[in-house]
Amino acid sequence: MGIGGFQSLLGYNLMMNVYSERHEAWQRAGLERQPLPVQGPQGPFLQVGGRKMLAFCSNDYLGLANDPRVCAAAEEALRHYGVGAGASALVCGYSAPQADLEERLADWLQQERALVFSSGYLAHLGIMPVLMDQETEVFSDALNHASLIDGIRLARPGRVTVYPHGDMTALEQALRNSTALRRWIVTDGVFSMDGDVAPLQVLASLAERHGAWLLIDDAHGMGVLGPEGRGSVADAGLTGEHILVLGTFGKALGTAGAVLVGARGVMDWLAQRARTHMFSTALPPLLCAATREAVACVRAESFRRARLHHLGLGLQNGLRRAGLPVLPSVTAIHPVLAGDNRRVMALDRGLKEAGLWVAAIRPPAVPEGTARLRISLTALHTMHQVERLVESLRQVWEATS
Numbered sequence: 001m002g003i004g005g006f007q008s009l010l011g012y013n014l015m016m017n018v019y020s021e022r023h024e025a026w027q028r029a030g031l032e033r034q035p036l037p038v039q040g041p042q043g044p045f046l047q048v049g050g051r052k053m054l055a056f057c058s059n060d061y062l063g064l065a066n067d068p069r070v071c072a073a074a075e076e077a078l079r080h081y082g083v084g085a086g087a088s089a090l091v092c093g094y095s096a097p098q099a100d101l102e103e104r105l106a107d108w109l110q111q112e113r114a115l116v117f118s119s120g121y122l123a124h125l126g127i128m129p130v131l132m133d134q135e136t137e138v139f140s141d142a143l144n145h146a147s148l149i150d151g152i153r154l155a156r157p158g159r160v161t162v163y164p165h166g167d168m169t170a171l172e173q174a175l176r177n178s179t180a181l182r183r184w185i186v187t188d189g190v191f192s193m194d195g196d197v198a199p200l201q202v203l204a205s206l207a208e209r210h211g212a213w214l215l216i217d218d219a220h221g222m223g224v225l226g227p228e229g230r231g232s233v234a235d236a237g238l239t240g241e242h243i244l245v246l247g248t249f250g251k252a253l254g255t256a257g258a259v260l261v262g263a264r265g266v267m268d269w270l271a272q273r274a275r276t277h278m279f280s281t282a283l284p285p286l287l288c289a290a291t292r293e294a295v296a297c298v299r300a301e302s303f304r305r306a307r308l309h310h311l312g313l314g315l316q317n318g319l320r321r322a323g324l325p326v327l328p329s330v331t332a333i334h335p336v337l338a339g340d341n342r343r344v345m346a347l348d349r350g351l352k353e354a355g356l357w358v359a360a361i362r363p364p365a366v367p368e369g370t371a372r373l374r375i376s377l378t379a380l381h382t383m384h385q386v387e388r389l390v391e392s393l394r395q396v397w398e399a400t401s
């Protein structure tokens, strides 16, 4: 081996040391994640490691991920179209089920055009660089989802102003100070780790007053809130040419993929230029067909939303009576603040021993010192199961404090 080869071998070893040392520090900080392989479909019970766990960690809020009608729609499309879309939508991957799905989504969400992406994350990465440039200032809520943050990073707008979570006074001040040619306000509709709803009416009126456009990520509102489950934006009664809304299929619709809806003028341009639409394989036809069926279920079956709401009230009351620090929520997401990373992991272990699975959320998914149990409900849970969760959590909470 020559000197060059020796040096690069040394370099490789040093690099490996850097990664493993960082990983060890990560583990010491109590941040290691160890995903468990799930051995069956989503539902109130999940089969894990040969055990059946009562689960409150899925985003399948309406219980459609394993719905027989949604599965049948996927099977039928599978037989007709096979598995893969074969190419990106702009080449030859734009399937008839995708065209049909886009039409139905636009109709459901009462918007001029719907554009399907293969995931919500990819949608943000694709659209934001088209919408924002050096002449744009972006105003972003401090608790926005990682995909919005990364979309902004990729877009590299002239200026980014992060306003404190939900702080409309700070936002108004920043808008007033802005000298940018174009302005975008970006926000989650329902915040993914807190379960609260953005003050959308205030945001819309601020946007109008300051000539800003609004991008709302409604991953956790779509299906759950509003008439026909149209989401937080419809629930707040917002309409307008200057509003774009993203919905993801992997949450309440129970499938996978995402949709952006808005006015034709801007949507037509995004369909030409969003790079994750151009350079990523289209959503498989079977997922488009399954999602179409899920949309029909969401629209028709308001009892699922009613049930979710009813269970949510029961959970909130139960946790409060037990003296547990639950954040108020009218959505499917009910966080219980633990604060410390180790504490939340101890709660997680205690609950797992009792046969319960709740998501333990730590930084960087949430700010430092706000580790939490993120309880999510689905329309398939029973009140009895909710009561079991409250009782187990009360016991584990005492045992770990």
Ligand SMILES: *Cc1c(COP(=O)(O)O)cnc(C)c1O
Residues within 6 Å of the ligand: 118, 119, 120, 121, 122, 145, 147, 188, 192, 217, 219, 220, 248, 249, 250, 256, 257, 258
């Ligand atoms: C899940 C989620 C996304 C990403 O959607 P995927 O389709 O899962 O990539 C985006 N925003 C929010 C708020 C989410 O919760």
